[in-house]
Amino acid sequence: MIQDELSKALANVKTPNDVEQIRIRYLGRKGIITNLAKETDFGKLSPEEKKDFGQKLNRLKNFATDRIQEALNRLTAQNTATATVQTHRLIDLTVPGSAGSLGALHPISMVQMELEEIFEGMGFTVLDSPEAETEFNNFESINIPSDHPARDMQDTFWLKNDMVLRTHTSSNQVRALKRFGAPFRGIFPGRCFRYESIDPSHENTFYQCEGLMVDRGISVANLIGVMKTLLSEMFKREVKVRLRPGFFPFVEPGFELDLNCLFCGGSGCPTCGDGWIELIPCGLTHPKVLEFGGIDPREFSGFAFGLGLTRLAMMKYGIRDIRYFNSGDVRFYEQFAPII
Ligand code: FA5
Numbered sequence: 584m585i586q587d588e589l590s591k592a593l594a595n596v597k598t599p600n601d602v603e604q605i606r607i608r609y610l611g612r613k614g615i616i617t618n619l620a621k622e623t624d625f626g627k628l629s630p631e632e633k634k635d636f637g638q639k640l641n642r643l644k645n646f647a648t649d650r651i652q653e654a655l656n657r658l659t660a661q662n663t664a665t666a667t668v669q670t671h672r673l674i675d676l677t678v679p680g681s682a683g684s685l686g687a688l689h690p691i692s693m694v695q696m697e698l699e700e701i702f703e704g705m706g707f708t709v710l711d712s713p714e715a716e717t718e719f720n721n722f723e724s725i726n727i728p729s730d731h732p733a734r735d736m737q738d739t740f741w742l743k744n745d746m747v748l749r750t751h752t753s754s755n756q757v758r759a760l761k762r763f764g765a766p767f768r769g770i771f772p773g774r775c776f777r778y779e780s781i782d783p784s785h786e787n788t789f790y791q792c793e794g795l796m797v798d799r800g801i802s803v804a805n806l807i808g809v810m811k812t813l814l815s816e817m818f819k820r821e822v823k824v825r826l827r828p829g830f831f832p833f834v835e836p837g838f839e840l841d842l843n844c845l846f847c848g849g850s851g852c853p854t855c856g857d858g859w860i861e862l863i864p865c866g867l868t869h870p871k872v873l874e875f876g877g878i879d880p881r882e883f884s885g886f887a888f889g890l891g892l893t894r895l896a897m898m899k900y901g902i903r904d905i906r907y908f909n910s911g912d913v914r915f916y917e918q919f920a921p922i923i
Contacts, residue, residue: 585615589647593654602654609647616643687920691790691908694817694896695772698792701816705809707794708769710759714776715742716749724757724875725833733832738778748776751889752793753833756868759795760876765883766798772892783854783904790892797868797878797885803836806865806886810840813890817899823849825859834866834887845898854903862898863890 589609596602609616620640625633688696699709718729727733737750755771763769772792779787796805807826814822823843831837840863844855851858865888870880872887893905900919902908907915 585609585643586646589650593650596654596658599655599658602651602658605654606647606651610644610651616640616647619643685921687916689908689916690896690900690902690919691893693919694899695790695792695892697817698772698813698890698892698895699770701813702770702794704816705812706768707796710755710769710771712752712755712758712771712773714749714774715746716754718745718747720758721747721749721751721754724872725753726869726871726875727832731832740776740778749773750777751775752791753887753889755793756795756833756872756887757876760797760873760878765873765878765885767885768796768798770794781906783906784856784860784894784897786893786905786909788909789894789905790896792890792892794888794890795868795885796887797873797883799883801867801884801886803867803886806867806888809886810863810865810888814842817895824862829864829866831864831866833869833872835869837864837866839864840888842898846901846903854897860894860898861891862894863888865889 589605592605592608593602596605606614608614611617623636625636628636703709721739722729722731722734739750740748742748752771752773752775759767759769759771770792771794773790774788775791776788779785781787794809796809810824814824822845825841825843826838827841829837829839839861841859842862843849844852844858844860846852846854847858849858854860865886868885868887873880873883873885893908896902896908897905
């Protein structure tokens, strides 16, 4: 029986191509069912027999067409189910999802942004500045000629083109005065470099934030007022500071503003040594610096400070060793990532 043979053949198909081969074998131009009509001598049949043969042939064609379509449907359903099972094998929906990594700002960037906001609130402009400097800007313009002993305290990296990696952000004082004139109020945060023995509070690459204010009648009272505002806003609490004389060729008088160590409360520890962290050297701008900047020191006076930004970040976040900042240790940085 053609029906039985067809059904048997379709039961074993594995792919749509197998089904197509069977379709061609039975219903194709020279297929078994198609040939039935061709091989029959209709002339010898009575009208009744013709009608009967035609109906049987049609039923057979419909049977074959339906079974073939069913076989195709079955294969498609099987393929979809297999694909679904495979996908589910790859994606285990019961495993908790892994949170995307957002990254975090470096603690120095966070402190710098906070500083900028505080100073902007006091009317200071924030200025960007180059890390590779001329010897003139880094030393001479701020009253440190080549034979001055202060140069020994700030040994640095010299470039082949006679530029230096700046040792401090004070290198911007005269540049800013020349460009903006007086009155002036600005800060220059940035990276500095020194040929330094590294220990818990000294790095060869660290950040400072310079501040400069020049106007008529500026005195030490203005300097202290600005420093107090800065520290109370930064630490959001009372902190103990001390002001002691300090020498810098570009200020007169000069001071060291030290912060009472927040780790040991002033008793002394590996981070601070004697209970105080040297944080903000400062003073009234030396008349020579004003002159280098094209400002008349008889009309204007000013103050400047060079805040140790990296050390401020240490105090703010309780980081006991400065070497973490440049360590590249992700575990350190991750602690500053927002919790999601
Ligand atoms: C200066 O660099 C002066 N230019 C600061 C200044 C500016 C004085 C304006 C007066 C007026 P000093 O070398 O002390 O000064 O450095 C300033 C601050 O930078 C220090 O108090 C300290 O907090 C930080 N600092 C200096 N050297 C290092 C270092 N190797 N590692 C980390 N922080 C440092």
